[in-house]
């Protein structure tokens with residue numbers, strides 16, 4: 001992907017603004033003093049922002065304003081450019097905090113139409129936001145937490161705008177947005193990330209295999225009881241009889257039985273209380289709180305409303 005003159009200009013403009021009005025009040029924030037788990041979490045966040053930045057840049061390269069207008073998304077092109085500029089800002093804040101040293105990976109997305117661009121972006125921004133909510137809980141560095149909060153608010157507004165263009169519920173989860181563990185967020189974004197240069201700091205979290213999930217009854221907004229077909233790669237993932245689906249949505253983690261109907265395929269039903277874009281985990285974890293890394297056997301998402 002070539003660097004456009006507008007993105008270089010926008011980057012320059014942001015850097016000037018940041019220097020003129022600092023909001024991050026710690027010497028630790030300045031260049032490369034973040035360490036340990038804080039570094040690992042911010043490095044994941046930086047990678048997620050890079051996914052998003054490259055996503056919007058590819059969208060700008062692939063589609064014209066007329067493409068969005070004729071696909072029924074009149075006015076979206078203006079936001080596409082805005083979102084790209086916002087991701088430059090998010091990426092830059094995190095990359096500066098970590099002392100730079102990041103080169104783009106190769107990014108691939110399952111997008112060939114304007115509708116797919118908005119549909120995938122809606123899930124990507126849900127994951128990005130959930131990653132920050134989960135990450136903030138584990139950051140010890142106060143300016144890092146503040147920056148995470150500043151980014152996730154912006155990310156949530158992008159998500160709502162995308163949802164509105166797609167005719168989905170503006171608010172995503174009804175009352176409270178859903179935290180993800182670092183491994184869950186990384187794994188949901190991993191299918192888009194290819195060939196990272198070895199000079200980049202590695203992402204140090206657990207990679208959970210992907211599952212795909214699609215409603216086979218109803219239409220958004222879905223009701224409790226609607227059926228979902230779940231697919232996984234049976235070569236990589238063997239799910240025992242004790243495995244169920246845990247639906248993450250709002251601050252809920254709700255269990256639903258998985259009926260395995262064939263090799264790498266099964267069905268489950270949407271439980272009551274799950275709304276917006278829900279993350280599904282195949283697991284045998286039955287406790288409260290975040291699912292421990294080793295008990296996430298597969299992860300995917302489904303759009304409920």
Ligand SMILES: *[C@@H]1O[C@H](CO)[C@@H](O)[C@H](O)[C@H]1NC(C)=O
Pocket residue numbers: 001002003004007053054057058102103104
């Ligand atoms: C990564 O690629 C995007 C173009 O998609 C560009 O805007 C950005 O500056 C690149 N970042 C780095 C660190 O090279």
Ligand SMILES: *[C@@H]1O[C@H](CO)[C@@H](O)[C@H](O)[C@H]1NC(C)=O
Pocket residue numbers: 055056058059062108109110111112117
């Ligand atoms: C842009 O188009 C390329 C080539 O068709 C495709 O591989 C890529 O996934 C598209 N990306 C986006 C975000 O539209």
Ligand SMILES: *[C@@H]1O[C@H](CO)[C@@H](O)[C@H](O)[C@H]1NC(C)=O
Pocket residue numbers: 037137138181182290
């Ligand atoms: C973050 O904290 C939660 C508990 O709030 C814990 O379950 C999780 O494993 C932690 N993640 C990391 C990466 O340390």
Ligand SMILES: *[C@@H]1O[C@H](CO)[C@@H](O)[C@H](O)[C@H]1NC(C)=O
Pocket residue numbers: 174222223224270271272273274275305
């Ligand atoms: C989603 O939220 C709406 C509004 O609170 C509620 O009426 C609906 O029952 C919820 N859906 C499910 C599947 O719980």
